[in-house]
Amino acid sequence: MNVGVLGYGTVSSAFVKNFFLKYKYINKKSSSFINITKIATRDIKKVTLEEDIILTNDLMEVVTDPNIDVVIELIGGIDIAKQAIIEALKNKKHIITANKALLATHGIELFNLAKQNNVNILFEGAVAVSIPIVKVISESFASNKIQSIYGILNGTSNFVLSCMQDKNMDFKEALKEAQEKGFAEANPTLDINGADAAHKILLLTALSLNNNNLNFEELKYKGINNIELKDIEYIKELGYSLKQIAYSKIIKDEVYIGVEAMLVHNENLLSKVNSSMNGILLEADLFGKSYLYGTGAGGKETSSAILADLIDLSFIYKNENLDFRYFRNNTYVKINENIVWNHYYIRINFKKIEEDFNLFIKENDINIIEKKYSKYEYEYVLLANDIQLNKLKSFNEANKYFNISITYPIL
Ligand SMILES: NC(=O)c1ccc[n+]([C@@H]2O[C@H](COP(=O)([O-])OP(=O)(O)OC[C@H]3O[C@@H](n4cnc5c(N)ncnc54)[C@H](OP(=O)(O)O)[C@@H]3O)[C@@H](O)[C@H]2O)c1
Numbered sequence: 001m002n003v004g005v006l007g008y009g010t011v012s013s014a015f016v017k018n019f020f021l022k023y024k025y026i027n028k029k030s031s032s033f034i035n036i037t038k039i040a041t042r043d044i045k046k047v048t049l050e051e052d053i054i055l056t057n058d059l060m061e062v063v064t065d066p067n068i069d070v071v072i073e074l075i076g077g078i079d080i081a082k083q084a085i086i087e088a089l090k091n092k093k094h095i096i097t098a099n100k101a102l103l104a105t106h107g108i109e110l111f112n113l114a115k116q117n118n119v120n121i122l123f124e125g126a127v128a129v130s131i132p133i134v135k136v137i138s139e140s141f142a143s144n145k146i147q148s149i150y151g152i153l154n155g156t157s158n159f160v161l162s163c164m165q166d167k168n169m170d171f172k173e174a175l176k177e178a179q180e181k182g183f184a185e186a187n188p189t190l191d192i193n194g195a196d197a198a199h200k201i202l203l204l205t206a207l208s209l210n211n212n213n214l215n216f217e218e219l220k221y222k223g224i225n226n227i228e229l230k231d232i233e234y235i236k237e238l239g240y241s242l243k244q245i246a247y248s249k250i251i252k253d254e255v256y257i258g259v260e261a262m263l264v265h266n267e268n269l270l271s272k273v274n275s276s277m278n279g280i281l282l283e284a285d286l287f288g289k290s291y292l293y294g295t296g297a298g299g300k301e302t303s304s305a306i307l308a309d310l311i312d313l314s315f316i317y318k319n320e321n322l323d324f325r326y327f328r329n330n331t332y333v334k335i336n337e338n339i340v341w342n343h344y345y346i347r348i349n350f351k352k353i354e355e356d357f358n359l360f361i362k363e364n365d366i367n368i369i370e371k372k373y374s375k376y377e378y379e380y381v382l383l384a385n386d387i388q389l390n391k392l393k394s395f396n397e398a399n400k401y402f403n404i405s406i407t408y409p410i411l
Contacts, residue, residue, distance in 0.1 A: 001032045001314050003070045004062035004093075006084055008041035011098055011125070012074035014299030015306050020051055026307060030314035038062050041075075063088035069317055072306060073097040082106055085121075089113045094317055096309045098125035098302055101190070104199035105216045107206065111327055118322050122312065125305035127200045128153060128278045130294030132305065137207040137282070138326055144284035146208035149248040150411060153200040155276035155296040156191035157224050157244040159183040161261075162274040165236060170229045183276045183297075194221035194244065194259040201246035204280075205257050208248070211329040214257075218335035221246075221259035231347060231406055234381045235263055240345075241271040245411060249339065256339040263345050263410040269293075270411070341409035343369070344389050349403040350378035360401065366391050383410065 005012055019026065019036055027033055036053055040062040044055040056062065063071055063084050071088040073095060075081050081102050085095055089110065097103065103110070103123055114121045124134045128151070137146065152158050156178055163174035175192070178184035190196045198221040206212040224244050235242050240263040249256045264271040269291045273279030278296030283289050295301045316322060350357060357380065361368060369383045384392070389407070396402060 001030075001034045001069045001317055002037045002067050003034060003072060003310065004038040004040070004065060004068040005036060005072045005074065006040050006059055006062060006081075007073070007075035008039055008044075008047050009074065009076075010299040011302045011306070012039075012041070012072070013047075015072065015074065015303040016049065018300065018303045019307065019310075020049075022307070026311060030311050032314045032317070034310060034314055038065060038068060059084045060087060063093065064091050066091075068093060070094045070096060070310065070313055072310075073099060074306075076101070078102055078105065082110070085110055086113060089117050089119060092117050092119055094119045094313050095121040096125075096306055096313070097121065097123050098306065099123075100126040100196070100199040100203060104202045107203070107212045108330075111212055111324075115324055118320070120313065120316070120322060120324065122309035123203070124309050125302040127203055128280060128292075128294065129296050129298065129301045129305060131278055131280060131292045131296075132308070133204060133280055133292060134207060135308075136290075136292065137204060138210075141282070141284060141287060141290075142325075144286045145250075146282060146284045147250055148283045149201065149204050149208065149246075149280065150270060151197070151201060151204065151246045151280040152243055152270060152273045152278055153246045153280070153296065154191050154194075154197040154244060155278060156184040156188055157194075157197070158273065158278075158296075159276045160192070161224060161227070161232075161242055161244065164227070164229055164232045165241060166274070168229065168233075171225060171227060192225050193223035194246075197221065197244060197246040197259045201248050201257055201259065205248040205255065207326060209255070209329070209333060210327060211331065211333055212327040213330050213332045214255075214335060215332075218337070219257050219259075220337045222261065224261055227261055228406075231345075231408075234347070235345060235408075238263075238345075238381075238383065239266050240264060240410070241266065242408065243270060243273070245270075247339075251339070254336050255333055256336045258337060258339065261408055263408055265411070268411065340386050341411075343383060343385050343410040345406070345408045345410060346382045346384055346389060346392065346404060347406040348380045348382065348392075349405050350380070357402065360395065364391055364395060
């Protein structure tokens with residue numbers, strides 16, 4: 001089975017290096033003999049390899065090569081990667097990719113084209129790297145109806161929030177620390193604004209539904225850039241951690257997907273997922289609850305997932321009639337955004353004094369679960385249920401009495 005690689009950056013160079021380091025071991029585990037024969041990357045001078053591999057800066061030279069069976073796309077981005085994959089699929093190459101942005105936004109077109117050409121697209125490296133969640137959902141838990149997925153899926157955001165919580169840094173300081181320590185890109189926009197976690201949770205939802213006819217445009221995600229240190233401090237005192245949670249829930253047959261900062265109680269294992277680590281909680285009808293934990297990024301770690309996909313392909317790549325297991329259903333699934341959580345963290349800023357607020361609580365029969373007067377003037381932090389939150393909102397709309405500054409759902 002001949003392999004062509006697109007790109008020679010963090011992941012692709014680690015993949016090629018580890019393939020040759022473990023060459024015998026990998027080939028012992030494979031059904032067909034695997035070899036890397038060609039690499040295409042923008043600047044071939046960056047490739048320093050002893051092995052006899054053809055190097056080119058023309059991606060098309062790999063994707064149209066009749067001797068190549070599998071194309072591994074590791075250039076990232078949308079347009080060029082998509083064109084290269086389309087051409088490879090038309091030339092009946094199997095694809096392995098770690099490109100979650102591309103699969104989440106154009107997956108349906110690419111998977112349909114793969115089916116038409118009787119080749120497969122594998123993407124274990126695209127979601128949670130050291131957590132083999134693609135295979136867990138679609139293979140190990142295949143008999144289950146997955147009811148919910150809660151994931152800490154972006155290492156950069158998690159690192160930033162952990163620094164804010166553990167080192168009392170504000171958002172800007174924490175992001176700087178993440179960049180200095182190599183946990184954030186020079187341009188971390190897609191990590192911080194929630195888009196990367198949104199790409200990943202869309203893919204996990206598609207796998208759990210066995211259907212990738214989901215429209216990424218319908219998925220609403222919120223970033224962590226407006227989170228204030230004082231909320232992190234309050235939340236810590238209340239016995240919770242603030243985490244960027246990518247969620248997917250099925251409620252009365254409706255699918256809800258989103259990404260936002262949520263409070264996670266200290267007894268929930270997800271609250272222990274710190275620094276740049278990833279963690280996922282799955283809930284389903286048969287296995288109940290399952291927590292998974294692992295490294296969410298890194299060239300070497302991602303190469304492990306790509307090598308696993310490659311070994312899998314060695315068993316099926318010659319099949320004349322591939323039976324596709326990931327996405328067998330193609331009916332459109334609407335993504336709902338207005339999910340109602342049971343409880344919320346609310347921070348209120350007063351325009352009037354505390355006594356008036358106490359009167360309001362009494363008169364409106366609002367049962368505050370917990371309240372706390374802070375060192376910040378005229379500010380309350382409340383943990384309230386969804387009905388109480390709505391009462392607060394409608395009272396406030398009518399009277400313009402106080403500002404609801406922040407609302408975070410509680411997991
Ligand atoms: N890094 C991780 O930890 C990680 C983890 C999971 C998934 N991923 C995914 O893996 C993919 C690759 O990520 P990465 O971190 O390895 O990226 P990277 O370090 O930027 O590597 C990309 C490689 O592709 C080359 N390239 C880009 N555009 C090209 C073009 N038009 N023609 C030829 N070569 C081109 C780049 O060349 P130049 O060096 O000349 O720009 C570079 O060698 C992305 O989809 C990413 O989301 C990454």
